Amino acid sequence: MSDMIILAENLHHFPICEEISKRSGVKPIFIQSRQHFEALLHLLREGDSTPVTSKGEWIELAPDVRFDHRRHLIHRHGKVYPLSSTEYKIMQSLSSQLGTPCPTMELIDAVWGIHGHVGLDSLYVYIRRLREKIEDNPSRPQLLITHHGFGYELRSLVS
Template sequence: MTQRQESAGTGRACVLVIDDDATLRRALGINLRARGYEMLDAADGTTALAVAARRPPDVVILDLGLPDLDGVEVIHGLRGWCHAPIVVLSAREDQAQKVAALDAGADDYVTKPFGMDELLARIRVALRRPAVPADESAPVVTTPDFTVDLAARRVTTAGGEEVRLTPTEWALLEVLVRHPGRHVPSRMLLQEVWGPAYGTETNYLRVYVAQLRRKLEPDPARPRYLITDPGMGYHFAPADPR
């Protein structure tokens, strides 16, 4: 399967749309179902969290301006247990709001008004990324502080505890780990992780590399493994330089 289609044995990817605009939910429902998706919807954050708990979605479309909870709170609520990609859909154009949503664990951000074809393309990208089949021959990369199992798509600490990563965090780490010691340009990272339409959104990289450092580096302020190449990109340093 090329998309995440495990849910409830339906054979169709499940999209959860969280938006208080009933007209928008209906329009998305028509378009999603016409393309073979299953759709669930909720008009507020509390309902959305309950719906997602009953029927784990394969991708979430989330408006930040909900009547009960802030959308960032909903992201935090989902990210406690749900690894489905989250595409934020919002009229908020403030850069700080976008960064806050991405920092909370969102995977993509679409500003209203939007084109339906663009949103559907973002959904396809979001669904494709977690569904990449594990490469059974992929190596296990071990550092003094954590281990990355590329086949199992799993990261563990030196003590054996699993490190929870969002789909986007994993995708970014995977690209870097598969090129140990080699400079990976920002444009390549953006296109590999977010899709071919991306190439200049370096703020996305700053947010997600910072999140990975907080989860993996002994001292995130002085990274040993996830290294910035100023003005160019990043590289993974597998050896501890101490």
């Protein structure tokens, strides 16, 4: 008997999945894109198939947006987005001072090191990529805020 079923998202498979789930108790996993597949592979390679259950393992940024710092993932609206090592370092640094603006150079030092030779353009690219993963509208961010001339702030909209 299998421990899990993995299917590409295709609605004509849904009745079959419901039947398998009823009979076996196995919950199907729907893969919606290559990114979701890579996130699942990351979890399987880590040998960790347990769901995120402890609030200490994640930070809730919005009602349906979580930063899973243990697994280096963003969960948003039922989808999983893996973080690159640089994206993870940025999120980790900003989440350690949640709700407080972080100066740009302090963030660069935390991510690339004091002697890291990285331009502001690199940071801007990673901030944009993170916004695409955590924001509903990356052009109008509510969670990862730019403080022009100062730095960045990661906010939680959950009280």
